[in-house]
Amino acid sequence: MxxxxxxxxxxxxxxxxxxxxxxxxxxxxxxxxxxxxxxxxxxxxxxxxxxxxxxxxxxxxxxxxxxxxxxxxxxxxxxxxxxxxxxxxxxxxxxxxxxxxxxxxxxxxxxxxxxxxxxxxxxxxxxxxxxxxxxxxxxxxxxxxxxxxxxxxxxxxxxxxxxxxxxxxxxxxxxxxxxxxxxxxxxxxxxxMVSPVDYRQDRLKGSPVYFSPVNADSRAQLRAIWEDLSGGDAQPLTLEVKGREVVLPGFRNGVARASFYDLCGKMLGPGDYLAIAEEVKVLVLEDIPRLSRSNFNEAKRFVTLIDALYEAQVRLICTAAAEPEYLYVEGDGAFEFERTASRLREMQDKDWGQDG
Incomplete structure (x- = not known):
């Protein structure tokens, strides 16, 4: 030994x-x-x-x-x-x-x-x-x-x-x-253990965390970040929230990976997103689509998810169909989405979340 x-x-x-x-x-x-x-x-x-x-x-x-x-x-x-x-x-x-x-x-x-x-x-x-x-x-x-x-x-x-x-x-x-x-x-x-260095943030410093559009190149970059942060050895994590199961397909050392559909395409609510934000320090989120009246419910859930992540200072790394300001440009809720777009932009800052 x-x-x-x-x-x-x-x-x-x-x-x-x-x-x-x-x-x-x-x-x-x-x-x-x-x-x-x-x-x-x-x-x-x-x-x-x-x-x-x-x-x-x-x-x-x-x-x-x-x-x-x-x-x-x-x-x-x-x-x-x-x-x-x-x-x-x-x-x-x-x-x-x-x-x-x-x-x-x-x-x-x-x-x-x-x-x-x-x-x-x-x-x-x-x-x-x-x-x-x-x-x-x-x-x-x-x-x-x-x-x-x-x-x-x-x-x-x-x-x-x-x-x-x-x-x-x-x-x-x-x-x-x-x-x-x-x-x-x-x-x-x-x-x-008191250290002035946050190595998880340090590894992301200077690296982009918002990749658009979604294509082979952006997916490869996201996958490389995930492999680096998780060590390539992740397991699913199931959270129980008031009798419901919320599944994060990949999880290791406070870093989670999920698709937009996993978290916003299912009937999840504020309590579920708060539980995720409580458990996760970094969320790698794949394939955020363009949002409109055709996927209005998914868009509402996405707004709630971002609010929970923002308030808990969770670091977000994602691939998206468009830049934040152009994700939701038409349909009910487009005006309200401006705040979410602003938060998504703020969360890209290299120093964001270091107090979390």
Whole structure:
């Protein structure tokens, strides 16, 4: 097994990583966890079964684009032979709810217990990307779930944009959630990564983010940006919003990819777009068509989507049939679209969204 610090150093020397003091400062924490996971089981007493020492995890938080997910990927890649899983936190919780539903169908009383046992038996390390809790159903089970995982010897490493005390902030019945925050502080080293550089924005700086018209060349440019930002290893992400499913066909490290039809051709509303804006830091949106009375409903949804992205400071990268001012030139809503066109133009600025 290669130490994360050594892997970071070699990739820095190869020009694959730009050395960053904030990133380098947390590397010993990853090395500590790896060393603990590699330690052999300890036998305490003649007739006792050998058990593994508990390894304290890591809660790595800080602003977007600071390299938290990159470091976690590097860490997981270095864990040779250790059963580990790297998964987006939201997707993991969806799996937990689905498995609890299956257990409920089979008549199990405590549906969480067998699900937690199954997870614990499959991994020694869980690496979560972007821990955030906004859903009450997640908030009500996450404490018991993690308590079971920790008791079974599972180590957890997670990234987040929020300090633990801000998780599920202002949520319904939040007092019931507070013991989970205490559990995080007990079982995980809380580390704030402070860096002046937003690498995600930095990679886009100076690059166009609005490509028009839609043709082979603009699609190729968009695809190249997507490959660069996602690392070529994206998975679909399903968001549950008031019982509905909103699917982002591609998602990795806060960067999502979808077509205009995926988000505006379906019966989605403001709540759905707010959920997307909450989850996504960069949206790669393909094939925005010309808008008119013939696709009036899609146009209205697009306006709502842009409003949600704009307010949440989500970076938009897209291909479109025309420049913003010429996307919607006739039909009901053309006048109101002027504000959307102005926002689309503002969102192209190289410094836009850096405070988000």
């Amino acid at each position: 290669t130490q994360v610090s050594a892997l970071y150093q070699s990739r820095s020397e190869a020009g694959q990583i730009r050395p960053d003091p904030a990133q380098q400062a947390v590397l010993p924490e990853f090395d500590r966890i790896a060393q603990g996971l590699m330690a052999p089981p300890v036998k305490r007493g003649l007739f006792r079964k050998a058990t593994r020492e508990e390894v304290k995890g890591l809660y790595l938080w800080g602003g977007v684009g600071r390299g938290k997910s990159m470091l976690m990927d590097l860490f997981v890649d270095s864990l040779d032979g250790i059963p580990a899983r790297r998964v987006h936190f939201h997707a993991f919780m969806q799996e937990i709810h689905a498995k609890m539903h299956e257990a409920r169908q089979s008549g199990v009383q405590d549906t969480l217990a067998p699900v937690a046992k199954e997870v614990a038996e499959s991994v020694r390390l869980l690496a979560f990307d972007e821990m955030q809790i906004t859903d009450i159903t997640d908030a009500m089970i996450v404490g018991r779930l993690f308590e079971s995982l920790f008791e079974a010897g599972v180590t957890v490493v997670t990234t987040s944009n929020r300090v633990p005390d801000d998780l599920y902030k202002n949520g319904l019945n939040r007092q019931l959630f507070l013991p989970f925050i205490d559990l995080i502080k007990e079982k995980m080293q809380v580390w704030e």
